[in-house]
Amino acid sequence: MTEFQIQPHKEAYQEALLDRRWRELREAILDRDRHQCRSCGSQTSLHVHHRQYHRIKTTGIWIKPWEYPEYLLxxxxxxCHQTGHxxxxxxxxxx
Structure with a gap:
């Protein structure tokens, strides 16, 4: 069973955020958003937030962080990220 089956455990999710594919997508989102918070405009301590999480209905496997379309990031x-959560x-x- 992979770390994204059943539920994305925090440790496995944090490890996935170190993956090159996530880092590349994250940088693309930061560039798109001009390296500023879309809520308050801050340019410090930036995160890329997933607006929703997806899992495969038939298997329960969670989609990896880099497999989301850009409009969901x-x-x-x-x-703002902490307040939103x-x-x-x-x-x-x-x-």
């Missing part, structure tokens, strides 16, 4: 500063749950879509 957004640049947020640490503060406190106020809203990220939708999970079975595909």
């Amino acid at each position: 957004i640049t947020l500063c640490h503060s 406190q106020q809203f749950s990220i939708p999970i879509k079975d595909i």
Whole structure:
């Protein structure tokens, strides 16, 4: 069983964020968003946030961080990212 089966365990997810494919996609999103938070405009402590998470309905395997379309990713500063996670749950879509 891979780390993305059943649920993306925090450690496995953090490890996936070190993958070259995620780093390249992350940089593309930061470039698209002009290296600033899309919520407040800050240019420090930037994160790329997934607007929703996907898992394969038949297997329960979670889609890897770099397999999402760019429109589901957004640049947020640490503060806005943290606030968003406190106020809203990220939708999970079975595909």
